[in-house]
Amino acid sequence: MRRQVPLVLCFAFGIVMALTEFSPHQWSKWINEEVIDWALVIGPFALVIAIATLVQTHWTRIRRRTEHWQYSYLVFGGMIIMLLIGIPTFLNKIPFLSKIGLSFGQKSPIFVWLFNHVQVPMDATMFSLLAFFIASAAYRAFRARTLEATLLLGAALIVMIGNVPIGDFIWNAVMPFGENLPSDARQWILDNPNLSARRGIILGISLGVISQSIRIILGIERSYLGGVEGE
Amino acid sequence: MEWVEIMETVGIWVAALLTLCIYSFLYRDNPFYRFAEHLFVGISVGYFTVLTIHQGLIPFAWDPLAAAFKEKEWVGLVRFIPIGIGLLFFARLAPTHAWLIRYPIAILIGVGSGLAIPNVMRADIFRQIHGTLTPFAELHASGWALGPFQIFGIILMLVGVISTLTYFFFSVEHRGVVGGVSKVGIVFLMIGFGSAFGNTVMGRVSLLIQRVDFLLADWLHLI
Numbered sequence: 049m050r051r052q053v054p055l056v057l058c059f060a061f062g063i064v065m066a067l068t069e070f071s072p073h074q075w076s077k078w079i080n081e082e083v084i085d086w087a088l089v090i091g092p093f094a095l096v097i098a099i100a101t102l103v104q105t106h107w108t109r110i111r112r113r114t115e116h117w118q119y120s121y122l123v124f125g126g127m128i129i130m131l132l133i134g135i136p137t138f139l140n141k142i143p144f145l146s147k148i149g150l151s152f153g154q155k156s157p158i159f160v161w162l163f164n165h166v167q168v169p170m171d172a173t174m175f176s177l178l179a180f181f182i183a184s185a186a187y188r189a190f191r192a193r194t195l196e197a198t199l200l201l202g203a204a205l206i207v208m209i210g211n212v213p214i215g216d217f218i219w220n221a222v223m224p225f226g227e228n229l230p231s232d233a234r235q236w237i238l239d240n241p242n243l244s245a246r247r248g249i250i251l252g253i254s255l256g257v258i259s260q261s262i263r264i265i266l267g268i269e270r271s272y273l274g275g276v277e278g279e
Numbered sequence: 280m281e282w283v284e285i286m287e288t289v290g291i292w293v294a295a296l297l298t299l300c301i302y303s304f305l306y307r308d309n310p311f312y313r314f315a316e317h318l319f320v321g322i323s324v325g326y327f328t329v330l331t332i333h334q335g336l337i338p339f340a341w342d343p344l345a346a347a348f349k350e351k352e353w354v355g356l357v358r359f360i361p362i363g364i365g366l367l368f369f370a371r372l373a374p375t376h377a378w379l380i381r382y383p384i385a386i387l388i389g390v391g392s393g394l395a396i397p398n399v400m401r402a403d404i405f406r407q408i409h410g411t412l413t414p415f416a417e418l419h420a421s422g423w424a425l426g427p428f429q430i431f432g433i434i435l436m437l438v439g440v441i442s443t444l445t446y447f448f449f450s451v452e453h454r455g456v457v458g459g460v461s462k463v464g465i466v467f468l469m470i471g472f473g474s475a476f477g478n479t480v481m482g483r484v485s486l487l488i489q490r491v492d493f494l495l496a497d498w499l500h501l502i
Contacts, residue, residue, distance in 0.1 A: 050378045050381070051381070054381040054382055054384070057385045058388055058389035058392075059389065060389065061386050061389030061390050062389040062390070062392045063393065064393065065389070065390050065392075066392075066393040066394075066396045066397060069393075069394070069396075070397060084390070084394075085358075085361075086358075086386075086390075087386070089336065089339045089358060090361050090364050090387055091365075091387060092331045092332065092335040092336050093365030093366065093369075094368055095331050096368060096369070097369075099324065100372065102320075122318045123317050123320050123324075126318050126319075126321020126324075127322070127325040128325070129322075130322055130326050130328070130329060131329065134328075134332075134333070154330065154333045157286075161286060161290060165289075165293050166294070166297065166318070167323060167326055168294075169490075169493070170297050170298075170301060170315060170318075171319070172489060172490055173297070173301040173490050174301060175483060176483055176490050177302070177304065179480065179483035179484045180305060182479065182480050183480070186476075196465055196466070197469075199466060199470055199473060200469045200470070200473040200476070201473065203469070203472075203473025203474050203477065204473040204474070204476045204477040205477070206477070207478060207481070208477040211478075211481045212481070237474055239432070240435050240439075241435065241439055241466075241467050241471065241474075242470060243436065243439075244437075244438070244439025244440050244467055244471075245439055245443050245467040245468050245470060245472075246471055247439070247440045248440045248441075248442075248443025248444045248446075248447070248464070248467070249443065249471070251403070251404060251407050251408070251440070252447045253403075254400070254403035254407075255404070258400065258404075260392075261391075261396050262392075262396070264389070265392050272384060272385070273384075273385070
C-alpha cells in the first residue's frame with residue numbers, strides 16, 4: 049500500500065502519457081491534455097510544502113534568536129506583502145477599495161511596481177555580482193599548463209574578445225589583415241566546435257533522460273519514494 | 280507632479296539603493312547586503328507563489344470547478360481528483376501519515392517521465408541528429424559546390440559530435456581507436472566549455488553594465 053500503489057500510479061500515468069503522445073485520436077488527445085492539466089493542479093501544492101519549510105526555518109531562527117535573526121522578519125514581510133496584494137482578486141469587487149485606488153491581483157499596479165522596482169533590479173544585481181567572482185576565480189584558476197587547459201582558455205578569450213566591439217576596434221587598428229577577425233573567430237567557434245560539443249552533450253543527456261524515464265516507469269528506479277525498502 | 284511620476288521616481292530610488300546594498304557585498308558581508316538579500320528572498324517567494332496560483336491553480340482547478348457549478352459543465356468536477364491528490368502533500372506535516380506524500384510525487388514523476396520519452400526524442404535526439412546530417416544532404420544536392428571552408432565545417436561538426444559522444448561512452452575501455460577518438464572529443468569539449476565560460480562571463484558583465492548604466496543614467500542623470 050505504501051510503496052506498491054505509488055509504483056502502480058507512476059507506471060500507469062507514465063505509460064498513458066508516453067502512449068497518448070503518439071496517438072492522434074481525439075480521445076487520446078483529451079486524456080493527454082487532461083492529465084497534463086491534472087499535473088498542473090497537483091504541482092502547485094508542492095509549493096505549499098516549500099513555503100512551509102521556509103517559514104519554519106525562519107520562524108525557528110527568530111524563536112532561537114540565532115545570528116542575524118532580525119532579517120528573517122524581512123523574508124516574512126516581503127512574502128506577506130506580495131501575497132496580500134497578489135492573491136485576493138475578489139477584493140477588487142469592493143467599491144470602497146477601488147475608490148481609494150487599491151487593486152489586487154498580479155496586474156495590480158502595486159504588485160507590478162514591487163516586481164519592477166524591487167524584484168527585477170535585485171535579481172539582475174545578484175547575477176551581475178557573479179561577474180566579479182567569475183573574474184577573480186578565473187584569474188586564480190586559469191593556467192595554460194596542458195593542451196586541454198590551453199584550449200579552454202583560448203576559446204574563452206576569443207569568445208570574450210569577439211563579443212565586445214572594442215575587440216574588433218583594437219584588432220583593426222593594430223593588425224593590417226583580417227578585418228573584424230575577433231568577432232568572426234568567435235562566431236566560427238560558436239557555430240562549429242562549440243556546437244558540435246554541445247550536440248554531443250545534448251544527445252548524451254537525452255539518451256540518459258530516456259533510459260532513466262523508462263527505469264522510473266518500470267519501477268526499477270525507486271529512489272523518489274524515499275525511506276527504506278519495505279517501509 | 281502626477282502620482283504615477285512620483286511612484287516612478289520613488290521606484291528608481293528604491294531600486295538604486297537596493298542595487299548599492301547588494302554591491303556592498305563586494306567589500307564584505309554587511310547589514311545592508313543582508314537586508315537586501317532577505318528582502319529579495321521574501322519578495323521572490325511571494326511573487327512566484329502568486330504566479331503559481333494565478334497561472335496554475337486558478338485556470339486549471341478553480342475555473343473548471345466554478346464552471347461546473349455555475350454553468351452545469353459537470354465534467355469540470357473531475358478536477359476534484361487532482362485537488363484531492365495535491366492535498367496529500369499536506370500529509371508531510373503529519374509524521375504518521377507522511378508516506379501519503381508518495382502518491383502525488385509518484386503521479387508527477389510518472390507524468391514527467393511519460394512526457395519526457397517522446398518529447399526528448401523529438402526535440403533533442405532527432406533534431407540534433409537532423410542538424411548534424413542535413414548539411415551533408417545539402418552538400419550532395421549542390422554537387423559539392425560549397426566552399427572548402429563550409430565543407431570543412433560540415434565534416435568538423437560530424438567529427439565533433441561523434442568524438443564527444445565517444446568520450447561519454449563508458450561501456451568500452453578507452454584504448455586504441457576508441458581512446459584516440461575520445462581524446463579528440465576532449466578537445467571539442469574543452470573548446471565548448473571555454474565558449475560557454477566566455478559567454479557566461481560576458482552575460483554577467485552585460486548585467487553589470489546595465490546596472491551601472493541604471494545608476495549613472497536613470498538615478499544620477501550623469502550620462
